[in-house]
Every structure is written in structure tokens, then in C-alpha cells.
Amino acid sequence: MKKIKVLAAMGAVMAILLSCSPSGNGEIVPANYEVIPLPSEIVTSEGDPFILSRSVKIIIPEGNEKMRRNAEFLAEFLEISTGIKPGISTGTQENGAIVLATGLQHPNAEAYEMRVDGKSITITGASEAAVFYGIQTLRKSIPADGGQVIFQPVTIKDEPRFSHRGMMLDVARHFQPAEFVKRYIDILALHNLNRFHWHLTDDQGWRIEIKAYPKLTEVGSQRKHTVIGRNSGEFDGKPHGGFYTQDEIREIVQYARERYITVIPEIDLPGHMLSALAAYPELGCTGGPYEVEATWGVFDDVLCPGKEETFTFLERVLSEVIDLFPSEYIHIGGDECPKVRWEKCPHCQARIRELKLKDSNGHTAEHYLQSYVTARIEKFLNEKGRRIIGWDEILEGELAPNATVMSWRGMEGGIQAAQMGHDVIMTPTAYCYFDYYQTQYTDEEPLAIGGYVPIEKVYSFEPAPGILTEEQKAHILGVQANLWTEYIETAEHVDYMVMPRIAALAEVQWVEPEKREYEAFLTRLPRLVGLYDKLGYNYAKHIFDVQANMTPSFETNSLEVELSTIDQAPIYYTLDGSAPTASSTRYDGRISIRENVELRAVAIRENGHNSRILSEQIKASKSSYKPVSLLTTADPTYRFTGEGMLVDGLYGSNTNYKSGKWIGFGGKEVVAVIDMLEPTEITTAEIRNCVVTGDWIFDASEIILEASSDNERFTEVKRQQLVDTNSTHWSDIAVHTLSFDPVTARYYRVTVKPTVMPAWHPGKGRKAYLFIDEIALN
Ligand code: NAG
The missing domain is CATH 2.60.120.260 (Galactose-binding domain-like)
Structure with a gap:
């Protein structure tokens, strides 16, 4: 891939540019095609650049509604970044136009090509969705802060690595209004994601209107209060609730569809069901009473699979779900379902006898009872032309015949399922749980569930492990990250947990592993962050912090400290605990530490975006740095x-x-x-x-x-x-x-x-x- 060169022809086009510059300041800013996610192939060439002028038009084929919408998106995106809103017309190519077309012959329906020369920009996709990704690339290649954009001649050929590029949102623990969900979908679209996994039900709230069971939302969507902190035992005294009407859901599904995102709904069963049990206690083993849960965790009261009415309930709920969601996949949860009630429940035990379920292969009869629930629901959905996804617990007992496994407790579940010939979506906690902390300095962070998933860790994720054969690897449909919201209430906080980790996720999902390089990703990231700023997103700023790599050396018997920033901003530090400033010692290589010190460091930037202060207390003992x-x-x-x-x-x-x-x-x-x-x-x-x-x-x-x-x-x-x-x-x-x-x-x-x-x-x-x-x- 050739790096983008500064154009020799720049001076020659200067005069034209000055006359058509929207900002009037005439500042020339070349487009940079190395966007996130990085396109598969970028070949730039010499020649006249394409100039984005006020008269630019977007040309689309006639009679294709999706392409018209694509053009509207592009016009809107260009207006946000450059102030120029192109007109849209159908018909044949004109000079100075951006041409959107389908018809690219390619085995991957999401593949597109983008060609730029002095006369036009053409994006040709293998489908309308593919054109949309080309539009996103074009949009992200433009600097977010305006100026006169010129596009160097280029041919970009691009296609995603995985077909399932997902992100989950839990609206059960904290409800979010429909407008919020649309904004979340916009964030996914910006990163070329194509699956929105919507976790709609859990112990703490039922969020989807079901006409056959009105109490699910009347009762199940409301909890009387919420525990403070991590199950402190104290409550906030504020009722929390909310749900989506079926009309709102249809609107959101349509909104996502226009952005080529499939919404996969999750009805988590048979565990994590207290909100439904609170509404219909007869569906539990003990008959209740139950309450919509106000604390976090895993709860013993789950659906009773011994009773036939539980299945009537599930089938009627799922029938309404499939009417609302065209997605081929329906997620049926399956995680964290304790078996203690089933062990004592006469209905469940009768079912176990009837089905002749036995403890075997390290699983109890009750595990096989959960497998029975999953298989029965799978059969129901398969008959309606749908397929199921379940969390990796559905492997315990016997895996339902056509199920896709979402591997979250590590990679093992996914590996096992792929080896059994099942499709898999990888979402292991260690790389994909965006509710986990993104820094080690958690004292300054909003409270999170725990864990540590920094952006670098997300970036390093390889979803198709080497122990799988090529044939088994083909079962890895893709990757997603999950945002569980026990500790996340506001849009700002959601933004903060999601961005910019989603940028790293997007490259894991889109880019082939041999092209993925963290250092290079970091050089691309500030431009995407510029767009976050423009769009008003509250992304986490840790990437601009000073990074400290601290390794004990048994050769020098000291702690070797290396400090860095992604943009090579100058770093200043102190070792006596005082606040570092531009007049402190400037870092110019490694620091060797052998004694008790308090290291404090800051990156100072001309634009005023100084980093937060890094503080590390180093307490040396006689055994420190000894082999x-x-x-x-x-x-x-x-x-x-x-x-x-x-x-x-x-x-x-x-x-x-x-x-x-x-x-x-x-x-x-x-x-x-x-x-x-x-x-x-x-x-x-x-x-x-x-x-x-x-x-x-x-x-x-x-x-x-x-x-x-x-x-x-x-x-x-x-x-x-x-x-x-x-x-x-x-x-x-x-x-x-x-x-x-x-x-x-x-x-x-x-x-x-x-x-x-x-x-x-x-x-x-x-x-x-x-x-x-x-x-x-x-
Ligand atoms: C798991 C639970 C989830 C919870 C999350 C928090 C899964 C599949 N299940 O314990 O309900 O919100 O972790 O990180 O993740």
C-alpha cells in the first residue's frame, strides 16, 4: 500500500480552491484514506485531485430507494464535516460528481470499490450495504474540522473479514429511550458494524411490549428502586422503569435497517427472568411472589420448565418477537441459569423422569433439562424460519441441533462449538466486555463492574484461534462486544464505555489479521476522534494519556520505566510526588528506578489537551528487582x-x-x-x-x-x-x-x-x- 503523498499539483489548484472554499479560509486539507476500519487495499496515484466544491452532486441509479437513502446519508455526512451539502440526482455521470452505484461483481456482498480521479469519485458496491461502507470510508477520510478538501486519485478495494460485526446493548438493567437507541445505532454504523444485539429482558426489567402478556410491561418493566454501588445493601429510593412499544420497536428496526444493521433481539431464558416472574408468578417453580430485582447478580428463581404453560408463554412471546424483528437470528440467552429450584420442584422432577434425563458426562439431569428447553424453543423458531443464538452455557448438557453459540466466558465454548460444526460468535469477557474498566487507574473512573479491557487488549483479539482447522474457522461468523449496564445509566456514560474501544473492535471485525497493527491504528485514531468531537460524542480520553511500561529488570536490578503517548506529545515528570508541569524534567528515554519514589507524569500539548496526570507509587524493598x-x-x-x-x-x-x-x-x-x-x-x-x-x-x-x-x-x-x-x-x-x-x-x-x-x-x-x-x- 502506498502512503498518501503531498501533491505536487497542489499549488496549481490553489486558485480554484480559494474561490470555492466553503469556510473562505482556503486551507487545503487532503483526504486521508487510511480510516478506521482500515480498507483492505488503498492504491494512490499521481494526477489531478478531485476537489470537493459547492457544486458537487451525488449521482445515483434511478428507482433504487436504498441508494437514494445512501446518497442522503452521504450528503448529510459531507455537510457535517465540510459545510457543503451536495444535491442528489439520478442519471449519468457528470464531471465533479460523486457517483454511487451497485453491480460490483464480488463474492462478498459487503465489498465495495472506490475510485477517485480529477473528475469524479465513484463508489461501486456489491450491494447497497456495501455502498454504505464506501460512503463511511469517504466520510471518515475527510478531516472533521473543515477546510477545503481535496482527494488524491486512488483505487480502494475493500471488504470485511467477518459477516457478524456486532455490538450488544443491555437496556434491561438501565432503560434507555428509543431516541437513545437510535443514537447508539448511529455509533455502530459509523464503525461499519452490521448487527445490533438488543438485550431486552433481564431480572431487573422487561422492556418489550408483548400484547398477549400486558403485565410483562405493566409490572415487569418497573422496579421500585435500585441498589447503590456494587450490591451495597443500600437503595437509591428512586423507581426505575420503561419499555418500548411495538411501534417504537418497528421504528428502531427500520432505522437500523436503513443503516444496514440487523437488530437481533434477545429474550434471555430460562434464567434472568425475574421481571417476567414478578408479572406472572405462576411461571416459576415456587409460584412466588417475586419482585422485579433491584440488585445485580444471578438469581435462583428462574422459569419452571416442568410446567407446560411456561412453553405456551415462551411461544406466544417469541411469536410476537418474530413479528417485530425480521432478523433470521433470535437470541434466547441461556446464561447463568441456577438449577436449585428445579432440583426441588415436583413439576421439573416429573419432567426429568418423563424425559428420562440422567446425570451424565459431568452434567446433571437439570442441565439436560435446560438443554431440553433450548432444543424445544429452537425447534419452535426453526419451524418459523428462524435460528437461535445462545450464550455458551447452552453447551452444558446437549447442544441444540442448529444453535449458534455466543462464546462469552472465554474462547473455549466457541472453540468446542466450532469443532462440533456449529456456528459461533466470539465475545469473550477478556476482550469484548465494554462494561469492564478501560484503565488500571480506576480510582478516577466512574464505578464499573470490575475487569480490565483497555483498547489495546480489544485490538489484540484474534477471534479465530489457531487450534481450529480452516473448516472449523469458517464457523466463526464474527465478533461482538457487549455493553452490560448495571453501572451505566446515561448516554454520556455509554459513549464513554463504548468509544473509542469500538474503533478497535471495528478493526478486529473488518480487517484481516496480517494487516492489523496497533501502532498504526493509533496513528489513524485521532482523526476518528476528531469526528467524535464533531458529533458530540463523549468518548474516553485515556488514549491521550501517558502510557507507562514498567518492567523489573534482573540485569540492572531496577524498574525500567518507559513513557509514551500516541501522538508523541512531550512528557514531563517528577519523582517526588509533586505535580509535573512544563518546567519539570522532560522525558527523553527510559527511567531506571531502584528506590521508593512517586512517579508523576503529564503530556503537554499545544492544543491544550494535556493528558491526565499519571501517578505511580513505587515501593522498593530488599527483594525488589531481584531474580x-x-x-x-x-x-x-x-x-x-x-x-x-x-x-x-x-x-x-x-x-x-x-x-x-x-x-x-x-x-x-x-x-x-x-x-x-x-x-x-x-x-x-x-x-x-x-x-x-x-x-x-x-x-x-x-x-x-x-x-x-x-x-x-x-x-x-x-x-x-x-x-x-x-x-x-x-x-x-x-x-x-x-x-x-x-x-x-x-x-x-x-x-x-x-x-x-x-x-x-x-x-x-x-x-x-x-x-x-x-x-x-x-
Ligand atoms: C455476566 C452476565 C450478565 C452480566 C455481565 C456483566 C453474560 C452472558 N451474563 O455475568 O448478565 O450483566 O456478566 O459483565 O454476560
Whole structure:
């Protein structure tokens, strides 16, 4: 691909430009075709550029409504960015026109070509949808802040990698009005997404009008209040509710369709159904009473599949759903359905006997009962010409014959389903959960569910893992990200969680992996961000922050710190905790740290868009930056950068155990040996555990410190037993300091043992996870 060159012909066209410049300032701004998502092929050439003048027209084929709408979109987009609103006409090509056409012969219906020469811009698509993507490319190639745009001659050939390019929105936890949903669809369209997964029902609210069951919205769409924070036990005292009428839904489906986005509705069943149970308690195993849930989590009361009326209910609801949504796919949820009620329910047990369901292959009869529900609903929908998507729990028991699996708890479900010949949509939490934090500095963030999915992580996602054969990979229909809204109430907050991570998602969905390069993506991003500004979107600004790459070096025995910004803005820093300013030390290479310091850094920009201040407290101990080896292995998901994290002098500041500061071990002891390089006297050992018992992460049960001069024979220095006296869930950072008479040795071995989970906990009798951030010997 050739880089765009500054045109030699620029001077020659200057005079014409000045006369037709909309802003009158005559500033010439060349279009840049390297937009997000990056087109497959961009070949620029020499020659006269195309000049966007006030007289420009958009020409479309006659009698094609979709193409007329495409032209209207283009006219509107051009007006937003340049102030020029082209007229639209049908017929043959004229000089100075933008020509939109279908008829491109291409196996991919979403493929388009865009050609620019001195006379015209032509976008030819394999379908109207494809033309729309060409329009988006054209629109995004124009700088958002106006000026006189000139287009260098180019031939762009472009097609998406995946056919399912989705984004989910949960309107159950927090309802959003129809206008909001349309705005969300606009954001998807800007990024070339083509599937809007609409999570319409959940424990905390039923949001879709169903004529056959009016109480679903009368009762199920309203909750009396909402818990404050993360299930604090205190409530806000404000009723919350809302739903979409069928007319509104039709309008939204049409709005999305005009933007070539298919709306996939989700009715989450048989779990996450408390809002429906509150309205129709007879559909639950116990008969209720139930309430629309006001806290977050997974709840034991679910639909009763022992009763035939549950199926009548589901079929009637789904019949109305399919009348409203033309999508071939209907999402039927299937996630997080506890089986405790079914185990005790006479109706469910009778159904289990009737169907001769048995515990087998590691699944209980009740898991097979959920498979029965899924298969029965699938059959119902298949007969109506529709197909189902379910969360990866539908693999537990027996997978319904034609189901598509949405893999969220990792990639494994998706891999397994693809290997079984089923279609898959990848949406693993570690890359695709946009309700997770996007920075490690969570103290300054709006409250989120936890987790850590920075934009770089999203960008690094490869949805078709190498262990699949080519044939199996063909079952990966695509990728989507999910926005669950337990902690997200406003449009501004939605914007903030979605953008710019959706830009990274868009490239994962559209661009072939060999063309995906994070550094290059970052150079494209500021121009898209310019458009966000223009459109009034409240995107997250972390990308403009100072990035710190901090690695303990066992060669220099120091913490090597590298600072950077995406736009190479100058960075200034201090090490004494004072606020950095333009008169502080300017960063010009790596910083080596061996002592206790507070690093603070800021990027200063001419346009005033300075970064937020990065602050890192570095607490060096005698063991910091000394070679450490782990004799047990960390959990692959929570290993992050590995054993060096134990001696990097960096501490997790809160109980967000996915922040990359904590290293996690699954139900096994941690054994680490630190080589102090020379005999070193110590009198204390401090070990910190992150505890979140709700996530099966407990404090240690025992810590043992041993010393050795040869790394072979160790003698015990200190052993400390820890007893957890809590009888309910808790989360905190537990700090353990072992003190002892001075001991001198070169090698120290630290063993941290996990707890066996207590009787009050669902994981009782099993060994808990252990998370540690540092071993400090002093
Ligand atoms: C999961 C739940 C969802 C919740 C979300 C928060 C799925 C399929 N299920 O526990 O209801 O809102 O995580 O990240 O994601």
C-alpha cells in the first residue's frame, strides 16, 4: 500500500480552491484514506485531485430507494464535516460528481470499490450495504474540522473479514429511550458494524411490549428502586422503569435497517427472568411472589420448565418477537441459569423422569433439562424460519441441533462449538466486555463492574484461534462486544464505555489479521476522534494519556520505566510526588528506578489537551528487582506479565484483581524463590493477598518463609497460619507481615497456601483462588 503523498499539483489548484472554499479560509486539507476500519487495499496515484466544491452532486441509479437513502446519508455526512451539502440526482455521470452505484461483481456482498480521479469519485458496491461502507470510508477520510478538501486519485478495494460485526446493548438493567437507541445505532454504523444485539429482558426489567402478556410491561418493566454501588445493601429510593412499544420497536428496526444493521433481539431464558416472574408468578417453580430485582447478580428463581404453560408463554412471546424483528437470528440467552429450584420442584422432577434425563458426562439431569428447553424453543423458531443464538452455557448438557453459540466466558465454548460444526460468535469477557474498566487507574473512573479491557487488549483479539482447522474457522461468523449496564445509566456514560474501544473492535471485525497493527491504528485514531468531537460524542480520553511500561529488570536490578503517548506529545515528570508541569524534567528515554519514589507524569500539548496526570507509587524493598522464579504456575488468565510482578515494587491499589497488578493462582499454593544475589539480612516478609470471596478468591491459609545459601537446602524461618473468621462475603486487600529475628541468606523461598472454602460459601470444600501482588523482604 502506498502512503498518501503531498501533491505536487497542489499549488496549481490553489486558485480554484480559494474561490470555492466553503469556510473562505482556503486551507487545503487532503483526504486521508487510511480510516478506521482500515480498507483492505488503498492504491494512490499521481494526477489531478478531485476537489470537493459547492457544486458537487451525488449521482445515483434511478428507482433504487436504498441508494437514494445512501446518497442522503452521504450528503448529510459531507455537510457535517465540510459545510457543503451536495444535491442528489439520478442519471449519468457528470464531471465533479460523486457517483454511487451497485453491480460490483464480488463474492462478498459487503465489498465495495472506490475510485477517485480529477473528475469524479465513484463508489461501486456489491450491494447497497456495501455502498454504505464506501460512503463511511469517504466520510471518515475527510478531516472533521473543515477546510477545503481535496482527494488524491486512488483505487480502494475493500471488504470485511467477518459477516457478524456486532455490538450488544443491555437496556434491561438501565432503560434507555428509543431516541437513545437510535443514537447508539448511529455509533455502530459509523464503525461499519452490521448487527445490533438488543438485550431486552433481564431480572431487573422487561422492556418489550408483548400484547398477549400486558403485565410483562405493566409490572415487569418497573422496579421500585435500585441498589447503590456494587450490591451495597443500600437503595437509591428512586423507581426505575420503561419499555418500548411495538411501534417504537418497528421504528428502531427500520432505522437500523436503513443503516444496514440487523437488530437481533434477545429474550434471555430460562434464567434472568425475574421481571417476567414478578408479572406472572405462576411461571416459576415456587409460584412466588417475586419482585422485579433491584440488585445485580444471578438469581435462583428462574422459569419452571416442568410446567407446560411456561412453553405456551415462551411461544406466544417469541411469536410476537418474530413479528417485530425480521432478523433470521433470535437470541434466547441461556446464561447463568441456577438449577436449585428445579432440583426441588415436583413439576421439573416429573419432567426429568418423563424425559428420562440422567446425570451424565459431568452434567446433571437439570442441565439436560435446560438443554431440553433450548432444543424445544429452537425447534419452535426453526419451524418459523428462524435460528437461535445462545450464550455458551447452552453447551452444558446437549447442544441444540442448529444453535449458534455466543462464546462469552472465554474462547473455549466457541472453540468446542466450532469443532462440533456449529456456528459461533466470539465475545469473550477478556476482550469484548465494554462494561469492564478501560484503565488500571480506576480510582478516577466512574464505578464499573470490575475487569480490565483497555483498547489495546480489544485490538489484540484474534477471534479465530489457531487450534481450529480452516473448516472449523469458517464457523466463526464474527465478533461482538457487549455493553452490560448495571453501572451505566446515561448516554454520556455509554459513549464513554463504548468509544473509542469500538474503533478497535471495528478493526478486529473488518480487517484481516496480517494487516492489523496497533501502532498504526493509533496513528489513524485521532482523526476518528476528531469526528467524535464533531458529533458530540463523549468518548474516553485515556488514549491521550501517558502510557507507562514498567518492567523489573534482573540485569540492572531496577524498574525500567518507559513513557509514551500516541501522538508523541512531550512528557514531563517528577519523582517526588509533586505535580509535573512544563518546567519539570522532560522525558527523553527510559527511567531506571531502584528506590521508593512517586512517579508523576503529564503530556503537554499545544492544543491544550494535556493528558491526565499519571501517578505511580513505587515501593522498593530488599527483594525488589531481584531474580525470582515461580515453582508453581499461575492461572493463564491471571498470569499477566508473570513472576516479575511479585518483585516489581508496584502494588494493586484496590480489589480489581484483573488490573494486571495482581497475579492469580487457581486453587494451588504459590511457591516462589527470590535470589537476593548476595547474602542479605532480613527481618520481615510482607505478602499481600487480594480477596473477593464472591469470585472464589480468598485470603491465604498459611505463609511459610525459608532461607538457603545454595538454593537447594532450605531452613524454615517463619510459618504463619491464617484463619478467616468471616461468615459472609468480603473483599479487601489482606496484608500479612511476618516478623522474625534477623536472618541472612542469599535465597528465600516463600510458600503461600490457598484456603479451603468454608461451609457458608458455594465453593465449600474446594481450594480457593489466591491473588498476590508483591513479596517484599526487608
Ligand atoms: C455476566 C452476565 C450478565 C452480566 C455481565 C456483566 C453474560 C452472558 N451474563 O455475568 O448478565 O450483566 O456478566 O459483565 O454476560
